[in-house]
Amino acid sequence: MGGHHLHPHDHGDGHKHSPLERWPAGGKLAGALILVLTIVLLPRSAVTGLLIVGAVIAGLLAVSQIPLWHLVKRLLLLEPLVLGVAGLMWFQPGGGKIFAVVMLKANLCLLTTLLLSNTTPFTELLRVLQRLWVPWIFVTTLTLMHRYLFVLADEAERMRRARASRTFTRGRRWQWLALASVVGQLFVRASERAERIYNAMCARGWK
């Protein structure tokens, strides 16, 4: 087996486990858009409104049966970005409250997208985008990105293992240097692979 199971919905057997996973992708995408727009458009003072939206998302999360640790891990991964933006709010009058509201809004938006991406196979979302007349170049780029994310992840993991098996020093500096070379190598390999994929596409009549 080549790929990693990046999402809990990705059982590899095509079986959909929670009720939310069985809902049509188009409906879920529209629902997520409405939720995100509501969160963004609610004024800062409407904390009650935000809490209601939060309760709706919490309810959906419960129905989705996504393991809590899985969500928290992904949320923490994105948190530096949120902090980077929200942190700037501290420097204005009444910054503390604004910071809290922006943090709440951003995290609710993130939870909504996590909910969507963890209950909807990416391929279904792509099909919806195609049906919605999203430009083909955008859909193709997303399709290829999704397809080769797994290949690249596998490649990075193989390189990490190979590096670990010959890493005899515990020095942090060396580890960072080695990591930098792995990232560089990965970039070179990815661009070479991109060329081979393009060739394979041309060989089957890509215009």
Added chain:
Amino acid sequence: MNAIEITDLKYRYRDGTEALRGISFRVLPGECIALLGPNGSGKSTLLLHLNGLLPEKLSGDGAVKIYGEPVAAKNLEQIRRQVGLVFQDPDDQLFCPTVAEDVAFGPQQLGLAETEIAARVKKSLAQVGLAGFEGRQTHHLSHGEKRRACLAGVMACEPAVLVLDEPTSDLDPRGRREFKAMLRTLPATKLIATHDLELAVELCARTIILDHGQIIADGRTVELLSDEKLMLAHGLERPHILHHLHPH
């Protein structure tokens, strides 16, 4: 008419490496030919020329002809319709999310009707023993299944010439056996670049040995592969299977 006709084909990579130094040979329709040679001998480079993927700027000089037509920019679509190329790394070739979408890619590019595309997908998947795999995600397939899916994607375009680059590398013995049995059933003209010498003996009546971008030998597979001196001189070896065919 020859299915493939190559006359004095030369190619030099941008870094100056001379990959092909005056290759010439002809392939008749229906032939199955093994292309042998050590790593870096120019096998893959040669295969890319058959599909017009190399050279970067097609001159249309007639060094490569497919069914009499020189490979040139103006008839590239027709050439690629006739020549199906199966790449060495299945992950390069399976670029769509699901098996059905990937197999349908070629027929879609040919501009076929939806019903015809669906029929071709079904037929080619059955041909390679992957019936029922339509909805499977390509990155979740085993290596052997990926190989088969690649072949199905090419077969769906119904090419007259099938060009395969190391089709059995990384396959386990059973996978190799099954893949060879399947290849035998395909009616197209086949040119197979491989290090699998048993495949050459079992499937290909004719073999071309390539080294340093030149044709070293072109003849009957059993005769060439029995020549131990020739084999060893070009990074190859006499396969064990020949001991069974010609016991001492």
